[in-house]
Each structure stands twice: as structure tokens, then as C-alpha cells.
Amino acid sequence: MEIFRAHVLVCTGTDCAASNSVEIINTFNGSLIKHNLEKEIKVIRTDCFGACEDGPVVVVYPEGVTYYRVSLKDVEDIITEHLINGRFLSRLMVKRSEAEAELPVNVEETSFFKKQRRIALRNCGLIDPENIEEYIARDGYQGLAKALTTMKPADVINEVKISGLRGRGGGGFPTGNKWDFAAKQVNETKYVCCNADEGDPGAFMDRSILEGDPHSLIEAMALAAYAIGSKTGYVYVRAEYPTAVKRLKIAIAQAKEYGLLGQNILGTGFEFDMEIRLGAGAFVCGEETALLRSIEGKRGMPTPRPPFPAIKGLFGKPTILNNVETYANIPVIVHSGGAEFAKIGTDKSKGTKVFALGGKVNNVGLVEIPMGTTVREIVYDIGGGIPNDKAFKAVQTGGPSGGCIPANHLDTPIDYDNLIALGSMMGSGGMIVMDEDTCMVDIAKFFLEFTVEESCGKCAPCRIGTKRMLEILEKITSGKGELSDLDDLERLAVAIKAGSLCGLGQTAPNPVLSTLHYFKNEYISHVVDKKCECGVCKALTNFFIIADKCRKCGLCAKKCPVGCISGEVGKTVFEIDPAKCIKCGACEEACKFSAVIRK
Amino acid sequence: MRNDFPVKFDRVCEVLDKHKCDPNKLIAILQEVQEEYKYLPEDIMTYIATALGISPGSVFGVATFYSHFTLEPKGKYVIKVCDGTACHVRKSEEILKVLEKELGLSGRKKTSDDMIFTLETVACLGACGLAPVVVVNDEVHGSMTKEKTIELLNRIREQEKQENNK
Numbered sequence: 001m002e003i004f005r006a007h008v009l010v011c012t013g014t015d016c017a018a019s020n021s022v023e024i025i026n027t028f029n030g031s032l033i034k035h036n037l038e039k040e041i042k043v044i045r046t047d048c049f050g051a052c053e054d055g056p057v058v059v060v061y062p063e064g065v066t067y068y069r070v071s072l073k074d075v076e077d078i079i080t081e082h083l084i085n086g087r088f089l090s091r092l093m094v095k096r097s098e099a100e101a102e103l104p105v106n107v108e109e110t111s112f113f114k115k116q117r118r119i120a121l122r123n124c125g126l127i128d129p130e131n132i133e134e135y136i137a138r139d140g141y142q143g144l145a146k147a148l149t150t151m152k153p154a155d156v157i158n159e160v161k162i163s164g165l166r167g168r169g170g171g172g173f174p175t176g177n178k179w180d181f182a183a184k185q186v187n188e189t190k191y192v193c194c195n196a197d198e199g200d201p202g203a204f205m206d207r208s209i210l211e212g213d214p215h216s217l218i219e220a221m222a223l224a225a226y227a228i229g230s231k232t233g234y235v236y237v238r239a240e241y242p243t244a245v246k247r248l249k250i251a252i253a254q255a256k257e258y259g260l261l262g263q264n265i266l267g268t269g270f271e272f273d274m275e276i277r278l279g280a281g282a283f284v285c286g287e288e289t290a291l292l293r294s295i296e297g298k299r300g301m302p303t304p305r306p307p308f309p310a311i312k313g314l315f316g317k318p319t320i321l322n323n324v325e326t327y328a329n330i331p332v333i334v335h336s337g338g339a340e341f342a343k344i345g346t347d348k349s350k351g352t353k354v355f356a357l358g359g360k361v362n363n364v365g366l367v368e369i370p371m372g373t374t375v376r377e378i379v380y381d382i383g384g385g386i387p388n389d390k391a392f393k394a395v396q397t398g399g400p401s402g403g404c405i406p407a408n409h410l411d412t413p414i415d416y417d418n419l420i421a422l423g424s425m426m427g428s429g430g431m432i433v434m435d436e437d438t439c440m441v442d443i444a445k446f447f448l449e450f451t452v453e454e455s456c457g458k459c460a461p462c463r464i465g466t467k468r469m470l471e472i473l474e475k476i477t478s479g480k481g482e483l484s485d486l487d488d489l490e491r492l493a494v495a496i497k498a499g500s501l502c503g504l505g506q507t508a509p510n511p512v513l514s515t516l517h518y519f520k521n522e523y524i525s526h527v528v529d530k531k532c533e534c535g536v537c538k539a540l541t542n543f544f545i546i547a548d549k550c551r552k553c554g555l556c557a558k559k560c561p562v563g564c565i566s567g568e569v570g571k572t573v574f575e576i577d578p579a580k581c582i583k584c585g586a587c588e589e590a591c592k593f594s595a596v597i598r599k
Numbered sequence: 600m601r602n603d604f605p606v607k608f609d610r611v612c613e614v615l616d617k618h619k620c621d622p623n624k625l626i627a628i629l630q631e632v633q634e635e636y637k638y639l640p641e642d643i644m645t646y647i648a649t650a651l652g653i654s655p656g657s658v659f660g661v662a663t664f665y666s667h668f669t670l671e672p673k674g675k676y677v678i679k680v681c682d683g684t685a686c687h688v689r690k691s692e693e694i695l696k697v698l699e700k701e702l703g704l705s706g707r708k709k710t711s712d713d714m715i716f717t718l719e720t721v722a723c724l725g726a727c728g729l730a731p732v733v734v735v736n737d738e739v740h741g742s743m744t745k746e747k748t749i750e751l752l753n754r755i756r757e758q759e760k761q762e763n764n765k
Contacts, residue, residue, distance in 0.1 A: 015728040018739035052728020201683030204725035239630070239667055240724055242737065280626055280665030283722065297625035298657075299664040315623075358685035358727040365728055396684065432684045446687050450722060456664070 004042040006083055009059040011125060013048035013211055014204075014243060016055035020072065024056055027075045041083055047212030047247075049125035050366035051112060054094055059125070064106040067092035112363050115382055117344065119352050120168075120205070120328040121368045124212035129247050132254040135215040141260055143334035144219050147226055148268045151334075156227040157183055160330065162338030164350030169195055169286070169323030169428050170401070170503065172349075172416040178320055181310035182228040185318035190230035192221050192274075193314060193321040195291055196237040196244070199283040200399030201450065202430030205354040205366055206324035210237070210244035213328065214251035218261065218274070220327035223334055225272040228320060233274035234295050239281065248276060283400075283454035286428075287502045288321045290456065301458045302502035323428065325354055345371035349415035355397075357383050359432035360390065369414070376410040379433055390435040394518070398427030400447045400454075401507030403514025404440065423514040425507070439536035440519040441526050445473040447511035451504065462505030465496040469512060477537040481527040490516060535598035538583050542599055545587075547573045549595035556587035556596060610635050611643055615650050622651045625661055629668060638672045674710045674717035676755055678702075681732040683723030691731035695720060697745045698733075701752055715759060 010016075010025050028043045049057050054068035058078065065088055067078065074092060081087050108114070118124075127134035135141070147156050161176030182190060194217060198206040210217065221233045237245050252274060255261040263271045277295050285291045285300040292314045294300035313319025329351060333341045342350045349371040355378065358364050362384035369378060375395055379385070386392050394404040403424035405412065412418050416426050434443065448470040457463045469492050472485050493509030500506045516523060525531050532540035545556070545565075554569040564581045567574030576587065576596075588596040614631045618624040628647060633639055639662050648655040662668045680686075680695045695718075699705055702716050710717040726732045729741025733748065740751060 014724075014726045014739060015741065018726065018729060018741050052726075055728065198725065199722070201687075201723035202685045202727055203723075204727055207725040240721070278627065278630060280630065281667035282665050294626065295623075297621075297623040297627075297661070299660050301664075356727055358730065359688045364685075364730075399684070430684065432688060434688060438688055443688075446684070454722075 002039075002042075004040060006041045007061045008041060008043045008078075008083075009046045009061065009125065010043060011047065011049050011055060011057045012045050013052070013055075013208060015048070015052040016057060017243070019056045021056035023072060024058070024070060024075060027072050028079070031075055031079050035079060035084070037079070037083065044128050045130070046125050046127060047129050048208040048366060050121065050208070050368075051363065052366070053362070053364035057125075063088075064108065065093070066110070068094045111384070112365070112367075112382055115373065115377055116368050117352050117370050118368045119332055119341075119344075120209060120325050120354055121366065122213070122332070123216065124208055124366075127213065129212050129214055130250050132215060132251065132258060135213070139335060140215055140331070141219050143331040144222050144226075144260065145266055147223055147334050148266050148270055153183060153227045153229060156223060156334060159334055159338040160227075163329075163333040163341040164338075164345070164348075165326065165329055165333060165341065166349065166416060167322060168325035168329075168353065168426075170426070172426055175322060175326055178310055178322070179224065179227050181308065182230075182318045182320045185311060187318050189232075189315075189317045190228055191314045191317055191319040192225045192228065192230045192233040192272075193292070193295065193319055194221060194233070194235040194327060195286065195288070195321055195323040196235055196241075197279045197285050197291060198238060198241075198324070198428060199286045199454075200401075200428045200430050202358055202396075202399060202432050203356045203428040205356055205429055207238075207241050207244050208366055209324050209328050210241065211247050214244075214248045215255065216328045216331055217248070217324055218251055218255050220330035221274060222261065222265065222272050223330055224320060224322070224327070226270055228318070230320075231271050231273065233272065234277055234314070235274060236277050236279060236285070236291055236295055239278045245276060245278065252276070282456070283450075284456045284502070284504050287504055290502065291321065292319065299456075301456045302504075304501060325429070346413060346415045348417055353414070353426065353429060355429045355431040357431050357433070359396075360386055360435040360438070361433040362387050371415045372413040374411050374413050375405055378414070378431065379410070383433065386433065386435050390437065393434045393436055393438055394440070396424075396432045396434065396443065396511075397430065398425040398507075398510070399430045400450050401425060401503065401510055402427045402430075403510045404434070404443070404518060406518040423510065423517055425510070437534050437536070439532055439534040440515040440522045441473065441477055441532070442534075442536045444512045444515045445470065445477055448473055448508070451508040455504065455508075459499070459501040459505060461496045461499035462501070462508060465492055465499075466505070466508050468492055469496070469509065473512070476523065476526050477532070477539065479526075479530050479537075479539040483524075483527055485527065486516065486520075486523055531599075533599075541583060542578055543576050543581060543583065543585070543587060544597055544599060545574050545576055545591075546595050546597060549593050550574055551593050551595070553592075555590045555592070559586045559590040561586060608643075608646065611646060615647065620650050620652075622653050625651065625653075625658065626665070629658075629662060633668060638669045641670070671710070672714065674714050676715060676735055677717045677719065679719050679721040679724075679734040681722075681724050681726070681730070681734070682720045683727065683730075685727035686723075686731040689730045691743075693745060694731055694733060694743050694748050697748050698752070701749065 012021050032038045056070050058067045058070045081089050157179045165175045166172040282300045285294045287302050290300040290302045309319045345351050352368050354368045367382050394406045396404050452466050452470050455462045493513050496509050535541045550573045557565040564577040644658045645655045648658040704718045731743050733740045733743050
């Protein structure tokens, strides 16, 4: 094996690749040859570190120094300064939170990483996802080897039960119990399926695991197959994730080549093979029964449960279905034991959870935290707070099925049960931070638009009910709302929750209920005062020119398409006639002195 | 137009053979056929139905259920504006408005008459770190502003012009 004195890890996740990171790798390789260093320093293409906002990210080991926002012209500097002269390039190192006194040298010491504990993301950003040997070097396939050679299928299930692992995709059902149901079915054919149809807007951890550590999914599915007695697996991946699909295909081929998939795995006689199925763009296919219909080549419409898939699933056979993040924990649980995993987390929620932190927060990216970490720690310590000194308003979790957590609940420890008690849910782990400029009525409307669009139309409460709710919200945001609308919204919401067939419909009203609960004052100001304080709902916004700031240049009047701004250039302060204004915002854009405001 | 069909059906037959005319593979078959034709022509869907031994209604049912399938041809450049939550709170709507205005397209009219541009919105591409995001064909453009959007359009138009001049 070749030994290198330093390793340069370059992230090629979707976000970083969009910022040219592949070119950066080529430039590094070219420059290293130029400096005669190609035998001393190795450049490795990895996947997401989770610090997506500040990409492209380059980490140099052995020191573990992280450079953010690296451009092509920085490559030469990194080589000459850091790799040749041994001096860190402080201009590319970033203080990611006020809590950091000085520039952090090692990536793991940054406040962004310090409170994290990476289990599901253990290999993301550290290994080359297209090289099975790097996965094996990080204890990969050890769990599978241990299970096949020293454990009975029931022992594997027992280990998963002891770990207390619950489904990471939505409901939080105990994984071990699910496997147990399927294992107890007597049937020649059983299936192991993976839900990689990550449809929640704002969640991208499954994509990152598939792109950064695809072998952990393969190993976990093989373990699941061994545990329940299955020979065939299906991975249902969103077609929106082409890189993930490509890497998974490479990983499956490599695993076959190494005898870790196929017949007689590790010489034990155990047989398992898996196929990829591409989703075709239907959010409802994240629901388990709908997903199974879609793998069968049909319209992805949910069917009533029971029978549960563990009894009668894909092609009518016993089937287990878990999402990518759930599976990514399995190899660790089997390899180091369930009890070790159960030490992390809270009483009823064990282990860690990956959140996709996004929206109005300084450090956007993937964070994996032990269950029980508070919302405040995530937003302020890891996320580095809100940009531009704006005030925090809420975080939204659980996507279109979840709700908002307002400022007075910032210190709630995150676990499945606490989130449900707050009227939200874990969901797949999107966590969108909202600041004072985010209108909560607009957010509720946004999610409802999404569910109306994505409702499969099978059952009436969801198909018709969500549409009626959206109409009421549109009425409110266009300034025609009445107080009775708020009661109607709530009544409809309760009926839809109770009457819908699948999880999509049953949770669709949550964003409305939760915003109504915590931000009723915003609804009331929309309905009674006809005002949107945040200036988001156009019909309820008025534009004003602040007299003190106006430099009398007249640019706004020039740009106004309806000629509603009057004044004399250089002489008088300009004014907007609210009766004629069509609220297009052209004046606000045109003004170079920020004299136009919306209220 | 009709004269093209014998050639065109060859490719459908290849796809059908590859999947052994298995009705369970219908979605994969439609995906590959759409890859070839850029949309799902009606005649071809009927042909697939016959080959798989299922009703044309089942094929149309699947083709209209999933948002990736299109029954109409799309433009050369498919521009997708992400309207996931992270992009939404970072004002993706303004980007969409700019594109609609520039391209003369709207929610109802999605493809330009010269078949160069198709404008769509999409719910979350999972590139939330770069919000708001615009994707042109498969190329991701992140942290978009109105100005960057117009620049991007101009670049594509310029490229088109050069290709036409060749």
C-alpha cells in the first residue's frame, strides 16, 4: 500500500459540486504533479461534510484543517503555503459561530461539529464513496460478517430491539419490532425495501448518505434480509438525485465483485441481491404502501393498513421498509452492539438524528445530534444563529407533515415524543429556521399548496379538504379573510386528520394547526387589521417612502409602471399614491438609498 | 411525421425486450422511453399497453400520476426553480417571477413557442445549502438572485445564438 504524508479531501456533494469542486480536484492533481508531490500527497473525492453553505469545502489531513469557499485560484496557495511550507491559510478558515474565540484548526473542534455525534453520517465526507475498500477500512461489512458467522437471525433482530432504534423517516416506529413481525411470517419469498424517496422539502440527509456512504445502506439491507429471511431487496430512489443513483449503482457492483452481495455471501450460503427502482416524482410515494405500489409499476396510491407490509407488502409478500437514515445506523448497531447505541439519546428516543438545517440560519448544512439536544443548541451553537441580526421566530420541522416550534420552546430537548407534544413531528428531519421576516400565514399556505399538489386523490378528506383549506388561506392572504375563517380552518383540519386514509392526509393540516396555535396574532392581523407585518403577503402590504432617506432622485418614479409616484427631481421628497399602487415592488428595487419600505 | 414511426418503435421494442415485457416494470419502461423521445407520445403508450398485456388506461393512469412524465414535448432547456421550504423562505418566488417575465411563460404556458425553454417549479432538490436554487437541465445553479438569473438566461441565449451560427 502506498503511504502518503498528507491527504486532501474535497467534497463533491451536490452543493459543493455546483460550486465547481470537481474542477478543484483536477486543479489539485495537476498542481501536485507540477510540484512533484503526487507521490506524497493524495487528493480524495469525498462527499458531503454537512457544511453546505460554505462550500466548496476542502479538508487537509493529518491536521484536519478545513478550508471553506475554496476557489480554483486558492488551490495553488493551499499547496505552497500549507502543504509545502506548513503554514495554515487563515484567510480560507472560517469562524462559524461567535462562540469560537479564535480560528479553529481541526474540523472536529469547530462549534459546528463539536456538539454533533456522527453515527449515520459516520463516513460522509471522510471516505471516497466510489471505493469499497475505504468503507471496509472504516469497519465496513464487519457487522455483516459478524452476523453471518456468529449470530442467528433472531439475534440480529434482538440487537436492533435492544438498541431502541426507531424509524427515522416519519412515524418513529421501533425498527426491531417491524423486523420481528416480518421474520415471524412463514413465506418462501420476503422483501427488504429501502425508502430513498426523500420527498420532504428541506430534508436531504438520505441523499447525503447515498452519495457519501452508499455501502452502509447495502450492508444494512443485507443484515435486514438475513434477519427476516429474504433474498431480494429494492431501493426506491428519487429520480431527482442522479448522483446518489450513480454512486449506489457503483457500490452495488463493487459489493457483488467482492462477494458481499449475490449468492453464498462470505462463504456462508446466505444469498441476497438488490435492485434500484427510480421514483417518478410523487411525494405520496414516501408513504409505505404507496411506495410498494410504485415498485410494482402501478400508480402510487396508498392502501389501508392493516394488513401491514410486514404481513402483506410488495407483491403480496411480507416486506420490511425502512428509510436510508434508519438503515445507516444498523451496521454500527450490529457491529458494536445494541446496548452501546442505546446509551445515546433520551429515555424513549435512542441514538442520534440527522437534521437538515436550512433557511434563515448562518451555518446551513447537515447536522447529526444525539437525541435530547435542544433546539437552541442546534440553531445557535451549531447553526451559528440568525444572519443579519434578525430575530428568531420559529423552526419548522417535519416538512409538510410537521409544525413550527416558536421561540418560547427553544429549550425543548428534541426527541420523537417532545416534538409531537409541541404539535410538530420528527418527520425525516428537515429543520428550517425562520426569522422575523417570515410570514407564518404564508408558510402555512406554502405547505398546503404542496399537499394539495401532491395529494394522490384517492380519499375525499385529503383531496377535497386540503383544497378547501388552501382556498381559505388564499382568501386570508389576499385581504378578504373574516374571523370565522379561522374557525373553519380548524374544523376542517380536525376532520381531515381524522378521516384521511394515509399519513400524508392525516398530517397535512399540521402546519396550519401549529401556526394557528402559536401565531394566531399573525392570522388576526391579516384578517382584522388587513396587514402582513412581514411584508410578504402582497395584497396586505403597502409601500412607503421614508422622507428622511429620500434623496429626491426620482428613480423610483421613473421605474413605477403605473405612475403612482409623484415628486419633483431635486426639489421635493417623492410620495407613493397607495390607491394607484399595484404593489409590484419596482420602486423598492430601484431605490439606491433604501428609502422605500414595505409595511 | 408518420414515416418516422417504424424507426421510433424499434427503440420502444428494445426497451420492452430489456424489461421482458414485465408489467411490474412499467414505470422503468416509461422512464426509458421518455428519455428517448423527451415525452410520452400517445401512440407509443398504447403500443406499450398492448405489449405488456394491460389496458391503455393503466398506462395513461401511471403516466399522468407521476410528475416526471410529460405527455407534451418540452423545450431544449428545462429550467426548474426549486420551491422547497429552504428556497421558499429565501425568496425563490422572486426568481420564478423574473424567469416568467423574461421568458413570457406562466403557470399555464410552460414551454416557449420556439421550443427552447420550459419553465417548471420543483419541490426540493435537496441542495438546500445553496438556496434558492435553479436547475437548468441537470446543472445546479445555487444562491440565485434576480441579477444572477438574468445573467444565466443571457448566457444560455448567447450559447444558442452561437450554435445556430455554426
